[in-house]
Amino acid sequence: MKFIDIFHETYSALSANKVRSSLTILGIVIGISSVIAMLSIGQGAQNSIQSSIESIGSNLLMVMPGTQRGPGTMVSSGRGSAQSLTIEDAEAIKETIFGLDGVAPELTGRYQITAKGQNTNTQVVGTMADYELVRNLEVAEGLFISEANVKSAAKVVVLGPTVSDDLFGEGISPIGQKIRINKIDFKIIGLTKSKGGSGFSNQDDMVFVPLSTASRYLSGSDYVSTISIAGTDAETLDQLEQEVNNLLLTRHKIRNVDLADFSIMNQADIVSAASSVTEVFTWLLGSVAGISLVVGGIGIMNMMLTTVTERTREIGLRKAIGAKRSDITTQFLIESISLTIVGGLIGVILGWSISFVISYLGLVETKVSLLSVVLAVGVSAAIGIIFGYYPAKRAAGLNPIEALRYE
Amino acid sequence: MIEVSNIKKVYSGAGGDFVALKNVSFKIEDGEFVAIMGPSGSGKSTLMHILGALDTPTQGRYLLDERDVSSLSEDELADIRRDKIGFVFQSFNLLPRTSVLRNVMLPLVYDRVPEEERESRAKQSLVASGLDETHFSHLSNQLSGGQIQRVAIARALVNNPSLILADEPTGNLDSKTGEIVLETFERLNKDEGKTIVLITHEHEVAEYADRIILIKDGELVGDSREHSKRRVGGEKNILRK
Numbered sequence: 001m002k003f004i005d006i007f008h009e010t011y012s013a014l015s016a017n018k019v020r021s022s023l024t025i026l027g028i029v030i031g032i033s034s035v036i037a038m039l040s041i042g043q044g045a046q047n048s049i050q051s052s053i054e055s056i057g058s059n060l061l062m063v064m065p066g067t068q069r070g071p072g073t074m075v076s077s078g079r080g081s082a083q084s085l086t087i088e089d090a091e092a093i094k095e096t097i098f099g100l101d102g103v104a105p106e107l108t109g110r111y112q113i114t115a116k117g118q119n120t121n122t123q124v125v126g127t128m129a130d131y132e133l134v135r136n137l138e139v140a141e142g143l144f145i146s147e148a149n150v151k152s153a154a155k156v157v158v159l160g161p162t163v164s165d166d167l168f169g170e171g172i173s174p175i176g177q178k179i180r181i182n183k184i185d186f187k188i189i190g191l192t193k194s195k196g197g198s199g200f201s202n203q204d205d206m207v208f209v210p211l212s213t214a215s216r217y218l219s220g221s222d223y224v225s226t227i228s229i230a231g232t233d234a235e236t237l238d239q240l241e242q243e244v245n246n247l248l249l250t251r252h253k254i255r256n257v258d259l260a261d262f263s264i265m266n267q268a269d270i271v272s273a274a275s276s277v278t279e280v281f282t283w284l285l286g287s288v289a290g291i292s293l294v295v296g297g298i299g300i301m302n303m304m305l306t307t308v309t310e311r312t313r314e315i316g317l318r319k320a321i322g323a324k325r326s327d328i329t330t331q332f333l334i335e336s337i338s339l340t341i342v343g344g345l346i347g348v349i350l351g352w353s354i355s356f357v358i359s360y361l362g363l364v365e366t367k368v369s370l371l372s373v374v375l376a377v378g379v380s381a382a383i384g385i386i387f388g389y390y391p392a393k394r395a396a397g398l399n400p401i402e403a404l405r406y407e
Numbered sequence: 408m409i410e411v412s413n414i415k416k417v418y419s420g421a422g423g424d425f426v427a428l429k430n431v432s433f434k435i436e437d438g439e440f441v442a443i444m445g446p447s448g449s450g451k452s453t454l455m456h457i458l459g460a461l462d463t464p465t466q467g468r469y470l471l472d473e474r475d476v477s478s479l480s481e482d483e484l485a486d487i488r489r490d491k492i493g494f495v496f497q498s499f500n501l502l503p504r505t506s507v508l509r510n511v512m513l514p515l516v517y518d519r520v521p522e523e524e525r526e527s528r529a530k531q532s533l534v535a536s537g538l539d540e541t542h543f544s545h546l547s548n549q550l551s552g553g554q555i556q557r558v559a560i561a562r563a564l565v566n567n568p569s570l571i572l573a574d575e576p577t578g579n580l581d582s583k584t585g586e587i588v589l590e591t592f593e594r595l596n597k598d599e600g601k602t603i604v605l606i607t608h609e610h611e612v613a614e615y616a617d618r619i620i621l622i623k624d625g626e627l628v629g630d631s632r633e634h635s636k637r638r639v640g641g642e643k644n645i646l647r648k
Contacts, residue, residue, distance in 0.1 A: 005516045016504055313499045320461060320496075321562070322489020322517045324482050400461050404496065 010335050013307070024303045025343040028383070031293030032347025032376045033354060036368060038289040040355035042282025044366035049274045053267065055195050056203070057135045059101075059231040060267040061241055063089075063248065065223070066260065083223035084252070084261040087211065090227045092251060097243050101230040102130035107214045108225045113207065115167040115179040122163050123206045124181055126214020134230040137203065142175045142190030145210050149189075153212040157181065158190040162205040181207070184217050234268060241266050296343070297383040304336050304391035315395050316403025328396040336388025337381060344380030348373055409435040409458065409570065409602075414467035414477075416453050416625075427453040428464070428625045435604065437569070440596040442605045442616035450625040452574070455606045459494060459572045460487040472569050489517055493563025497575040500559035501547035507533070508543050511562045518566065532564040533557075535599065537591050553584030560591055564601070571595070571603045577612055589615045 014021045065084040090105035107126035112119060131137065132144045140161070149156055159167075159174055168174045174188045186209065195203050215222055229244060231237045241264050245257075254260055308315070315328060352373075355366040416428040427450045435441055445451040456462040457469060460476055463484070469477045476487055488494075493514075501510045511529040520528070533543060538557045542550065550558065556576055563571050573592065577585030593615055595601045605616055613619050621629035 002516075002519065004522075012504060314502060317496075317499065317502070318513070318517075319485065320459070320488060320494050321514045322485050322566075324485045324517075326482075327517060401456050404499070 006330060006334050009331055010338050013311075013331075013335055014338065020303060020306075021339065024299050025339055025346070027296030027299035028293070028340050028343025028380055029296075029347040029350060031289065031296035032344050032380055033351035034289035034292055035286060035376050035379075036348060036351025036372050037354040037358070037366075038285035039282060039372040040351070040366040040368045041358060041364050042278065042285050043369055043372075044355075044359070044364045046275055046278035046282060047367055048365055049278055050271060053271050053274060055136060057228065057230060057267065059234055059237050060134065061229040061231065061237065061244060062265045062267075063227040063229065063244060064263050064265065065225070066263045083221065085224050085227055085248075086222050087215070087224060089248060089251060090224065093227065093229060093244055093247060096247060097240070099232055099236055100240060101232055102134045103230075104128055104131035104134040104228045105211060105224040106131070106226045106228065107211055107219055107223070109214070109219055111182045111218065113163070113167070113179055113181050115174075115177065118167045120163060120166045122160075124214065124218060125206055125208050126211040126218065127208055128211050130230075131208065131228070134228045135203070137195075138193040140191045140193040141173060142188070144190055144192075145208055150210040150212050153216050154210055155184065155186045155213060155217070156189045156210065157186040158192060158208040159188055160192050160204045160206040160208075161194040162202070163207050164191055179207075181209070182218055237266060237268055293379065293383065297340075297387040300336050300339055300384065301387035301391060303339075304332060304388055305394070307335070308332065308391050308395040311395075312398060312403045312406040315398050316400045316406065319398070319400035320404065325396040328398075329392045332392035332395045333385065333388050336391070337384035340380040340384035340388075341377075344377045347380070348376055351376070408437055408470075408472060409604075410468075410470040411458075412468045412470075414454075414457065414464040414469060416450075416457065416462075417465045426625055428457075430467075431622070431625075431627045432467075433620055433627060433630060435570075435602065437602050438596070438600045440593070440603045440605075440615070440617045442607055442613035442619045443622060444607060444610075444613045444619055445622035446608055449622045451606050451608075451622045453625075454622060455572060455574055455604075458570070458604060459492055460484045489514055490566060491569045493560075493566060493568040493571045495556065495559045495563050495571065495573040495576045497578040500555055501550075501562075503548055505547055506543075507538070507545050507547065507550070507558050510547055510558055511565055514562060514566045528565055529561070532561040535564060535595065536561040537587075537594075551584070552580050553587055556580065556584075556588045557591060560588070560595070564595070569602060571601055572606070573603065574606045575608075576605070577607075577609075582611075585612070 063085060085105075087105055090103050094103040104127050109124055110121060111124050112121050113124075125131075127145065128150050129145055129147045132139070137144070139158070142158070144158055145156065148154075157179060164174045167179065168177065174191060177188050178185050179188060180186070192203070192208075209218075211224070229240070231240045245260075245264055248262055249255075249257065249260060252261055318328065352368050355368050358364055359366045411434070412432045414428055414431045415426070418425045418427055431454065443451050443454060453462070457464050460471070460479075461484070463479065464477050467477065468475060471487065471491055474487075476484070479487065502513070508526065508529055511533055512525045515525040515528060530543065534540070536557045538554060538561060542554060547555065547558070559576075560571075571592075576592075577588055580588060589612060592603050592605065596603050603616075605612065607613050619629070619631045620627065
């Protein structure tokens with residue numbers, strides 16, 4: 001049989017019972033569209049987590065103070081709360097290690113901030129000029145903290161957009177105004193751009209002051225809570241981490257690596273940890289949807305078996321006229337494949353629309369990958385073959401004499 | 408030409424073997440119009456299945472155009488049916504919801520005949536079987552019983568087969584339309600020289616044929632040609648004995 005004939009036969013066979021064909025197709029549509037929608041949600045979640053991790057900086061190493069676990073010390077305080085990193089450590093890293101883009105020590109604390117009767121409680125980050133580059137911060141208005149500010153311990157502050165909105169109202173430029181942090185007056189010199197805060201630390205809800213000012217007027221200590229280091233590229237990040245580790249061990253006079261009083265977090269590790277979680281999540285969603293696809297496939301098989309029984313006499317007639325086994329097999333196989341292909345295509349369109357609607361409603365920024373579309377169409381064709389094979393084989397195996405006599 | 412020699416067909420079932428045909432032999436020349444007659448259960452359907460290459464005999468030889476059909480594989484039998492045999496059945500002769508023309512073209516589809524040739528050949532045989540051109544595009548379920556049988560005859564003709572096998576072709580028709588169908592066979596035999604084998608249990612139907620082969624209990628019990636050799640003008644006398 002030629003292709004055009006098979007197509008003709010298939011069309012007339014499937015359109016003979018439109019309701020049944022459409023219901024069967026619906027099963028596949030639901031399966032395929034849910035696979036595509038679920039994978040796109042998973043993919044979207046993965047992308048949004050990844051981008052929120054990347055928004056805190058690129059090729060970032062974060063050195064945090066840790067507890068010194070020496071002999072006899074049983075009590076451990078929380079990570080980051082210990083006082084083991086100093087401004088000098090940060091300066092030493094900057095001066096002795098090559099192949100890094102910037103070093104930004106931070107001294108972070110929560111303080112009450114007031115301005116014109118409005119007040120808010122937020123994170124105050126004492127840092128240096130490099131912070132802007134290291135943490136991918138952009139200034140919307142005014143300037144970021146300069147080296148001169150740090151040197152002179154100037155009482156200047158750069159606001160995050162959320163803080164600015166809370167204190168001065170939306171759309172009002174706070175530059176040049178004064179705020180009080182911990183009852184000390186600070187002059188506002190800049191406003192950062194919104195980064196769409198989510199995830200680890202919301203950089204929109206922060207204010208930035210010179211490190212020296214923070215340690216002198218706010219915390220009263222020389223210790224820092226984090227040193228952020230920007231490497232030049234992702235490939236050398238591990239090596240950089242090693243060098244920083246060695247330098248700090250030497251400076252802190254610690255021989256045993258296990259007893260280090262600091263810990264280094266590598267951004268690549270965070271990204272891979274987070275993406276492995278979302279990957280599992282994606283596969284979980286995908287396989288739940290996959291089950292519905294299998295159910296749809298069983299629907300196809302059910303319909304095809306019914307069809308073969310109903311059309312027994314037709315099969316007998318075709319065989320008497322000269323149809324070979326392979327002609328009959330092809331005919332029925334193409335019928336089931338057509339059902340799944342049509343279902344697959346509609347499913348792709350529907351799944352795409354679902355994921356578009358989910359994005360549009362702002363639930364998750366979904367992303368339909370080409371791979372999932374190819375996978376879905378491939379799987380639906382495969383389902384047509386797998387679940388259509390048995391009924392087709394059964395049709396082809398019918399004895400023409402018995403098939404013609406069948407009532 | 409058909410040559411059947413010592414054909415035996417045994418069906419083995421749970422209740423033991425059942426012999427449907429025992430040692431049947433005859434010859435049918437090209438251009439003959441033969442009726443195979445017998446009461447139900449006589450084995451004439453089995454004989455028709457073997458003649459139609461739908462089944463193979465347990466023993467014996469069946470030569471169709473000098474080719475031994477008795478030991479072919481399933482696919483080879485399908486080729487024989489497609490190229491050499493045209494079937495007309497008692498019922499369920501046409502594909503439902505399919506046009507007359509497409510029904511007639513079906514054997515050509517399996518023969519991979521080019522599209523344009525199919526249509527002209529199908530029309531030709533529809534005209535030969537006496538169906539009005541106005542019906543060509545009708546669906547099979549819009550036709551009367553007599554028209555359906557004419558379409559079936561046209562389909563049986565379309566491949567230019569060596570043998571047209573009609574299994575109780577008038578069984579579902581009233582006597583008047585039955586006559587028209589039988590006259591169609593008669594005309595095809597006389598005018599176009601087609602070889603026709605008619606299987607029936609009715610005398611009136613069998614009388615349209617030039618020769619009658621009588622089957623009973625799986626055995627050939629009479630052949631009007633053998634009679635006519637002995638008795639001049641004795642054709643069909645076998646029926647009146």
